[in-house]
Amino acid sequence: MPHALLLKYPGTNCDVETERALSAAGFSTQVQPIATATPVHVERAQLVVFSGGFSYGDYVMSGRLAQLETERFLGDALQKHFDKGGFLFGICNGFQILTKLGILPRASLIWNKSERFECMWDRLVKVSTSCPYTQLLPDEFELPSAHAEGRLVCDPGDAEKYLANGCVALQYADNHNGSELRIAGLQDPTGRAMGLMPHPERFLLPRHHYDPDWTGDPDWGWGYYFFKGAFEALK
């Protein structure tokens, strides 16, 4: 059974839902506070997950202190995990952390164009065909979003490169936060590392949908299929 390690920081607040989603997809799971995490925890896992929240209160900027503390406690263990074929998945604040750790393509997530926290459902469009996390999903689907710093920006010309070389996993249909090229999810070229701003763990079951009569899938919400997709790729 593939094992998933979920790293938890002060201010992480989506770890319970994310662990539930991982378990539902078939993973054995461990939630580990970063202050007691060691490279051995990473070595045991096939998938390392960074869940949503406001790690370290988003002080300095979202994800920065989590990045620094991860490097302090784990050194290069995550890079080694990735180099050996391991998977990494970042959701919302986890996406912000993953971009700062330098495993995903170079990008940054800054304040939404509205300069406000925005909580809404997003319509998403699948772009990459090589992303294991989205393999089981339809071409378009919806997920809930809730973030203040979700506007993806890159160095000049990088977003176009990412789109051309398959590193854009998902785009927003309606770009509410002002991300470059409507990018909602990024992946590395292999697809093993992925981050996205919307919250798949918040749409695990059909009853989590805002529409009580939603009939998109009889058994699961779309969010489930991110975790199941990773499980299928790893089992």
Add this chain to the structure above:
Amino acid sequence: MFKLTFEVFSRFQAVTDANKLLYTPIADKLTYNHTRYYTAECEGDEKAARDYLRRVLVDPISQRVQEDDTPALTGELFCISYGIKKGALDLEKEAILANYAGRKGLPFTLKSLTITQRIYIFGEGDKEALSARFCKDVCNPAIHTWSVR
């Protein structure tokens, strides 16, 4: 002992309606932008201290930094600088210092760190009356100290 300053500002954030800072709007057509100003006092290897603090405080993709202690933005009617007062808990500072304290073998000592928010107000009007109005709504005397220039 040497002092390092970093005024960090967004590459992407444009000036916007200053009424967003106030509880009740005013008729003056003012805009604002904001930066974060960090002052660090250190001993030891200056380059290592600068590199560490830049890495902690600045995002090279989305931000720029002014390190020569001249204001990052110009042309303002006035600028409010405010920060957490001595004795009040500054969680951002504590988080940065905790990371610094947890790093072994750094070739410098971080003796103190001060974090200030700077709000630049642009437009025309009575500087004294307007700055008092903005300070009243932006700053909290229970936890902040502030100055206007």
